[in-house]
Amino acid sequence: xxxxxxxxxxxxxxxxxxxxxxxxxxxxxxxxxxxxxxxxxxxxxxxxxxxxxxxxxxxxxxxxxxxxxxxxxxxxxxxxxxxxxxxxxxxxxxxxxxxxxxxxxxxxxxxxxxxxxxxxxxxxxxxxxxxxxxxxxxxxxxxxxxxxxxxxxxxxxxxxxxxxxxxxxxxxxxxxxxxxxxxxxxxxxxxxxxxxxxxxxxxxxxxxxxxxxxxxxxxxxxxxxxxxxxxxxxxxxxxxxxxxxxxxxxxxxxxxxxxxxxxxxxxxxxxxxxxxxxxxxxxxxxxxxxxxxxxxxxxxxxxxxxxxxxxxxxxxxxxxxxxxxxxxxxx
Numbered sequence: 062x063x064x065x066x067x068x069x070x071x072x073x074x075x076x077x078x079x080x081x082x083x084x085x086x087x088x089x090x091x092x093x094x095x096x097x098x099x100x101x102x103x104x105x106x107x108x109x110x111x112x113x114x115x116x117x118x119x120x121x122x123x124x125x126x127x128x129x130x131x132x133x134x135x136x137x138x139x140x141x142x143x144x145x146x147x148x149x150x151x152x153x154x155x156x157x158x159x160x161x162x163x164x165x166x167x168x169x170x171x172x173x174x175x176x177x178x179x180x181x182x183x184x185x186x187x188x189x190x191x192x193x194x195x196x197x198x199x200x201x202x203x204x205x206x207x208x209x210x211x212x213x214x215x216x217x218x219x220x221x222x223x224x225x226x227x228x229x230x231x232x233x234x235x236x237x238x239x240x241x242x243x244x245x246x247x248x249x250x251x252x253x254x255x256x257x258x259x260x261x262x263x264x265x266x267x268x269x270x271x272x273x274x275x276x277x278x279x280x281x282x283x284x285x286x287x288x289x290x291x292x293x294x295x296x297x298x299x300x301x302x303x304x305x306x307x308x309x310x311x312x313x314x315x316x317x318x319x320x321x322x323x324x325x326x327x328x329x330x331x332x333x334x335x336x337x338x339x340x341x342x343x344x345x346x347x348x349x350x351x352x353x354x355x356x357x358x359x360x361x362x363x364x365x366x367x368x369x370x371x372x373x374x375x376x377x378x379x380x381x382x383x384x385x386x387x388x389x390x391x392x
Contacts, residue, residue, distance in 0.1 A: 173215030
């Protein structure tokens with residue numbers, strides 16, 4: 062069996078090597094490429110991975126198969142923008158045919174979704190998370206570095222027409238940028254039966270650790286929501302969101318505050334980057350490069366070794382700075 066070579070956390074904090082964490086959720090980045098340049102996610106100037114360095118669909122499925130054998134029941138496809146990876150419905154079908162029939166979901170900016178929504182649904186994709194930070198075209202262009210609001214809105218309508226249920230709309234809240242749009246976003250998502258999620262801005266390498274955004278306190282986000290209605294707490298699962306119902310109306314709301322309310326102790330996920338690195342945490346690491354070892358011999362054995370390492374080094378609490386670019390690890 063090939064011996065893997067783990068990398069310790071980038072922060073310099075020594076691996077904790079705690080008791081193994083139960084891992085039930087895999088996030089798979091299928092590409093680091095994106096057709097937008099959102100200021101909290103990636104710099105304007107990028108050098109993208111050579112396509113030969115990306116895991117093939119077969120390699121992604123092999124990693125997922127081993128992890129499913131060890132308890133993973135949910136797989137999220139991410140990017141970059143995942144719809145920039147050609148033939149993505151093929152991968153969806155491959156993942157859905159794995160034993161135990163894991164849920165396969167996807168996070169997308171939806172600018173390309175109108176073309177692909179029906180095919181993705183036919184392939185078995187279970188649910189969508191859609192990123193939308195503003196309903197104003199000018200703001201969209203400033204935030205994303207590109208035009209694209211109408212394409213995103215068209216993608217959302219196409220997802221509804223294709224029959225997707227339980228779609229979540231993700232808004233990263235930034236002070237002085239889009240925080241005044243919280244009521245408008247609530248109205249938009251409520252009209253379409255979408256669960257609205259508000260995400261706290263996270264300082265990352267990709268946004269110069271907060272230089273291009275201001276974190277809005279969770280209390281202020283709640284106050285903006287409560288100007289519309291009453292937030293009634295709902296049961297929260299193993300995910301990062303605190304869940305609420307907005308009354309009257311019953312709209313589902315999620316608040317994700319990874320900085321002010323880190324959920325590390327209950328985190329049940331690992332991340333697979335597009336070039337085959339298995340990571341224990343968005344912010345920290347450690348991590349294990351899989352691609353070359355898998356291509357040499359015994360891919361299943363390599364993945365099992367890597368899983369054993371990353372589930373033991375997941376931090377009890379992260380240090381609040383993400384030492385990666387979001388588009389490279391799937392956000």
